[in-house]
Amino acid sequence: MSGQIPFGRSCLVGRELEYIVEATRYGHLSGDGEFTKRCQRWLVENLGCHHALLTHSCTAALELAAICSGVGDGDEVIMPSFTFVSTANAFVLRGAVPVFVDIRADTLNLDEALAEAAVTPRTRAIVPMHYAGVACEMDAIGALARRHGLVVVEDAAQALMATYRGDYLGTIGDLGCLSFHDTKNVICGEGGALLFRDATFVERAEIVREKGTNRKAFFRGLVDKYSWVDIGSSYLPGEITAAFLYAQLEHARAITERRRALCARYRELLGELEREGYFTLPRTIPGAVDSGHISYLLARSAAEREALRRFLLEDDIQAVTHYVPLHSSAAGKRYGRTAGSMGNTDRVADTLLRLPLFHDMTEGEIERVTARIGAFYRR
Secondary structure, three states, rough: OOOOOOOOOOOOOOOOHHHHHHHHHHHOOOOOOOOHHHHHHHHHHHHHHOOEEEEEHHHHHHHHHHHHHOOOOOOOOEOOOOOOOOHHHHHOOOOEHHHHHHHHEOOOEEEEHHHHHHHHOOEEOOOOOHHHOOOOOHHHHHHHHHHOOOEEEEEEOOOOOOOOEEOOOOOHHHHHEEOOOOOOOOOOOOEEEEOOOOOOOOOHHHHEEEEEEOHHHHHOOOOOOEEEEEOOEEEOOOOHHHHHHHHHHHHHHHHHHHHHHHHHHHHHHHHHHHHHHOOOOOOOOOOOEOOOOEEEEEOOOHHHHHHHHHHHOOOOOEEEEOOHHHHHHHHHHHOOEEEOOOOOHHHHHHEEEEOOOOOOHHHHHHHHHHHHHHHHHHH
């Protein structure tokens, strides 16, 4: 053995510690301080969205988006089953029913060709999730939403800096949700953001995010006191979190390019084995550039995936599986329903193996991982 290669590892990339000290000197460590404003301004200026609100997690951003979308008891929301639980939970908390649609075999994203058949008179929203930072087919999803009057909420948790036909993911739908969790490319431990394509939902989102009060209007001098005016919760991150995040955002492009380069190296070293039919590597769609968030392979069977995972672990290499599909989970069966076959979703859940990937991963570490994969299949 040559030392552990973890699945992931967080690291400092710039002025994180300096900015944390700076934040304490401002004497304002609760939400919406100087560094929160800097982060929000960065998102607007660099992604091209109309407005951005920092949240304490992507889960919070999704919950905020669900409230703003206006869904309620018995309404239906179309989404993939191959996603994190927060995608569904945010809408279930409003009384809505997740309607699970199968994913595409190539991108592992919501199959836009199947989505329209899932629309009913109760459908109110559609939630495309950009798996591994690879874009969904947003033109088709947008056209579907316009035909049926649906709100589009992008789950772009894994997709910061990824694009679809020149537009950044998270800025194409009505609302977009980002994650800065420790497992993502750009991090702050726990954090997220809600992005707005236009002004439609901004005013209400600011109120809901501030516990249902018009506190923002008060600070802008629009009212002489603030009070409870709507439902809400506390969705703001603290300033220390925002300070750390801003230092990472300053290097977001370099972080993304590094991750993309690592993924390209995996593809290069594993390409011959893929061509020989041992497994399938990630795909994108024309006009899309991914975020380099996940490098994975799809094995030929669940048993082969598990055998490969254990083989790598014997050499202290941590490769991991991913989601249990929501439609097959206990809560998914209780709160949601499926629309048609979930064949691709079930197959991907059984065969997907995520490979180690982190910002300061070395060439030697990638070569070691791919060499062990080669050894497994060449036995």
